Amino acid sequence: MDKTYANLTEAEEELMIQNEFHALLADYANTTHIQKIALITRAFEFANKAHKGTKRRSGEPYIMHPLAVARIVVKEMGLGSTSICSALLHDVVEDTDYTCEDIAREFNPKIASIVEGLTKISGGIFGEKASEQAENFRKLILTIPEDVRVILIKMADRLHNMRTLGSMPPAKQLKIAGETQYIYAPLAQRLGFFLIKTELENLSFKYEQPQLYEKIKDNIDRVTPNIEKEYEEFIKPITEVLTSYGYKYRITKRIKTPYSVFKKMQKKNIPFEEVYDLLAVRIILSPKIGENEKANCWVTYSVITSIYNAHPDRTRDFLNTPKTNGYEALHVTVMAPSGKWIEVQIRSERMNEIAEKGLAAHWRYKTGEEEQSDLDNWFNSVKEMLDNADYNNAIEIMDTFKLNLYSNEIFVFTPKGDIIKMPAKATALDLAFQLHTELGEHCIGAKVDHKLVPSSYVLKSGDQVEILTSKSQKPQQEWIDFVTTAKAKAHLRFLFKKEFKNDYQKGQRIVEEELAKLHLPLNSDNLQKILNFYDINTANQLFYGISKGRIPLTSGIKNIFKNTSESKLIKIWKLTFGNNNKKKDENKPITVADKNTIHLTDANVGTAYKLADCCQPIPGDPVLGFLDNDGTVIVHKIDCEVALKLQSSFGNKIVSADWATQQVLSFLASIEISGIDKIGVLREIVKIITDDYSINIKNVNIQTKDGIFKGEISMYVHNTEDINNLCMNLLKIKAVKTVNRIQ
Numbered sequence: 001m002d003k004t005y006a007n008l009t010e011a012e013e014e015l016m017i018q019n020e021f022h023a024l025l026a027d028y029a030n031t032t033h034i035q036k037i038a039l040i041t042r043a044f045e046f047a048n049k050a051h052k053g054t055k056r057r058s059g060e061p062y063i064m065h066p067l068a069v070a071r072i073v074v075k076e077m078g079l080g081s082t083s084i085c086s087a088l089l090h091d092v093v094e095d096t097d098y099t100c101e102d103i104a105r106e107f108n109p110k111i112a113s114i115v116e117g118l119t120k121i122s123g124g125i126f127g128e129k130a131s132e133q134a135e136n137f138r139k140l141i142l143t144i145p146e147d148v149r150v151i152l153i154k155m156a157d158r159l160h161n162m163r164t165l166g167s168m169p170p171a172k173q174l175k176i177a178g179e180t181q182y183i184y185a186p187l188a189q190r191l192g193f194f195l196i197k198t199e200l201e202n203l204s205f206k207y208e209q210p211q212l213y214e215k216i217k218d219n220i221d222r223v224t225p226n227i228e229k230e231y232e233e234f235i236k237p238i239t240e241v242l243t244s245y246g247y248k249y250r251i252t253k254r255i256k257t258p259y260s261v262f263k264k265m266q267k268k269n270i271p272f273e274e275v276y277d278l279l280a281v282r283i284i285l286s287p288k289i290g291e292n293e294k295a296n297c298w299v300t301y302s303v304i305t306s307i308y309n310a311h312p313d314r315t316r317d318f319l320n321t322p323k324t325n326g327y328e329a330l331h332v333t334v335m336a337p338s339g340k341w342i343e344v345q346i347r348s349e350r351m352n353e354i355a356e357k358g359l360a361a362h363w364r365y366k367t368g369e370e371e372q373s374d375l376d377n378w379f380n381s382v383k384e385m386l387d388n389a390d391y392n393n394a395i396e397i398m399d400t401f402k403l404n405l406y407s408n409e410i411f412v413f414t415p416k417g418d419i420i421k422m423p424a425k426a427t428a429l430d431l432a433f434q435l436h437t438e439l440g441e442h443c444i445g446a447k448v449d450h451k452l453v454p455s456s457y458v459l460k461s462g463d464q465v466e467i468l469t470s471k472s473q474k475p476q477q478e479w480i481d482f483v484t485t486a487k488a489k490a491h492l493r494f495l496f497k498k499e500f501k502n503d504y505q506k507g508q509r510i511v512e513e514e515l516a517k518l519h520l521p522l523n524s525d526n527l528q529k530i531l532n533f534y535d536i537n538t539a540n541q542l543f544y545g546i547s548k549g550r551i552p553l554t555s556g557i558k559n560i561f562k563n564t565s566e567s568k569l570i571k572i573w574k575l576t577f578g579n580n581n582k583k584k585d586e587n588k589p590i591t592v593a594d595k596n597t598i599h600l601t602d603a604n605v606g607t608a609y610k611l612a613d614c615c616q617p618i619p620g621d622p623v624l625g626f627l628d629n630d631g632t633v634i635v636h637k638i639d640c641e642v643a644l645k646l647q648s649s650f651g652n653k654i655v656s657a658d659w660a661t662q663q664v665l666s667f668l669a670s671i672e673i674s675g676i677d678k679i680g681v682l683r684e685i686v687k688i689i690t691d692d693y694s695i696n697i698k699n700v701n702i703q704t705k706d707g708i709f710k711g712e713i714s715m716y717v718h719n720t721e722d723i724n725n726l727c728m729n730l731l732k733i734k735a736v737k738t739v740n741r742i743q
């Protein structure tokens with residue numbers, strides 16, 4: 001990135017390296033670890049010699065990268081000398097002639113085995129081929145219980161690569177950013193590295209959607225001075241009281257990153273101006289010896305709520321029920337003098353370290369007894385899932401894994417009153433398997449709050465659950481349909497390996513036959529269309545459902561390939577607009593392969609492309625391309641779910657794409673509109689679209705119920721600006737309440 005690296009003399013380079021090394025030692029000196037400076041110095045010198053003469057893409061000496069990773073490991077993760085040495089040596093075996101045996105001899109077997117683990121999973125989680133992806137991913141996860149430091153250092157490595165991603169070519173940037181967002185950020189969150197997770201997500205966003213990122217960042221920068229003023233006013237009365245109590249504490253503020261602002265805008269469907277919680281305030285207490293940290297948190301809570309009014313629904317007590325990643329704190333949202341809601345997070349220094357450095361800090365505070373932490377349980381369940389798995393589909397492994405990462409939690413009680421954490425949407429049968437596979441296999445149902453429920457009952461927080469079993473009960477293949485936890489799913493897959501395989505094959509055959517009737521092959525493109533239509537995530541799920549007759553493919557397939565944008569709403573009004581002679585064309589998906597609209601910036605591919613049906617990009621949308629098997633580039637919106645998946649698993653097939661300017665083609669786009677059902681509303685909507693904007697409507701599906709209307713309108717537009725302006729103007733109609741573009 002920095003062109004000045006090229007002009008450095010050898011002596012200047014050496015000085016830069018030595019300075020960075022001393023900065024590492026200074027970071028290390030700031031920790032409470034027993035100082036093993038001689039060992040670290042030896043590791044540095046070994047790595048420095050091994051990488052001598054090689055450069056990074058940015059032009060800086062290669063050793064600067066291991067040094068930076070080592071600094072992240074000590075400063076941001078709080079790890080000790082073994083991890084620092086392993087970080088310094090992490091690329092030596094992969095990139096130079098040294099072997100793990102050399103490292104074992106020079107240092108110790110522990111460091112050598114961590115470096116070996118890192119070497120095995122190098123080159124990204126996903127290799128070039130699908131089977132390798134699955135294998136690499138398994139390796140990555142399976143190394144966790146042996147030595148979790150492998151994965152922590154890998155995460156530090158990824159963080160540094162993300163921070164320096166600017167010097168990579170664009171297609172590579174997208175692959176790395178996609179993979180980071182798909183796997184590493186959730187992993188960081190699951191391991192409790194909140195700061196790292198936030199930074200990874202934000203950096204991914206920056207490279208995936210640079211324009212949007214800049215726009216939101218500018219907005220944040222613009223309001224930051226106001227926020228700072230508001231913050232000072234807000235904390236003043238709090239500090240006065242806390243100080244008068246003789247408390248030792250510090251208060252910090254956190255302004256949302258562009259990515260989390262973007263998420264909020266998307267989730268709530270609001271413009272930047274309506275994101276009110278840009279500011280979060282954190283009060284970090286240092287209780288005196290003998291004082292109870294939880295009690296201090298609650299006192300602080302009552303101080304704040306006696307000054308400001310608390311939002312009734314937004315107090316979160318993670319003191320008594322910490323999150324599974326170990327997070328403890330007390331959250332309260334109060335009304336600031338400005339009338340805005342502000343979230344205050346109250347925690348002790350110990351809790352704060354756990355929140356920021358996650359796992360590593362957890363170990364530090366571990367009392368030494370042999371109790372299993374939630375995290376250990378989680379690692380074991382993931383390991384179990386992968387051990388039992390008979391997956392041949394890398395995407396499926398990732399999906400199951402991701403499910404496991406993101407799941408929210410509910411709390412249920414055993415008849416004896418013990419609390420058990422379960423992922424949201426878990427069923428009684430999941431709980432049975434969670435308690436013991438034996439219990440799961442013989443489960444016939446459950447009693448929830450003393451009422452009989454089937455084993456498919458979806459648990460709610462607070463339920464008291466008693467699992468009912470019978471010796472004669474045997475595991476049923478159908479159970480796979482309603483269990484949601486990875487553990488139960490993996491166990492059933494394991495038990496019914498053969499049966500599932502037969503079902504999958506049968507389902508696949510049916511799909512092939514139905515497609516053949518339409519003279520279509522079963523390729524990834526067509527498969528994806530079917531998956532999208534039925535809103536199913538994986539091919540195996542689809543094949544299974546079809547073989548069991550639960551998915552009516554025969555009746556659906558014509559629709560899928562005739563018109564993929566078919567509305568799922570019940571049609572009450574279906575209007576067709578425009579020239580009736582054109583009717584025939586309207587049902588065809590628009591392909592513009594011969595028009596010069598998309599500009600493929602990758603020299604290695606041809607010019608044939610197709611716009612993806614799943615997200616229907618139109619000019620102005622940020623896009624990227626994927627090379628499919630027959631050399632056509634499929635163009636997706638950059639934030640399309642399908643694209644994200646492809647990006648993280650088939651990164652080598654990414655092609656950069658951009659819209660060429662000056663085109664007059666029309667693209668199919670759809671909006672979703674809702675509001676109060678009043679006479680004349682539809683006419684007004686249609687009038688704006690056709691008269692004010694001269695846009696051709698393809699069709700309108702509106703459904704009314706209880707005085708509310710809801711509907712979809714699809715039309716031919718030229719670019720995103722068209723549709724954005726249109727949405728804004730439709731909102732000006734009084735009876736219209738929401739208008740959104742749909743994908």
Ligand code: MN
Nearest residue numbers: 065090091157
């Ligand atoms: Mn590296």
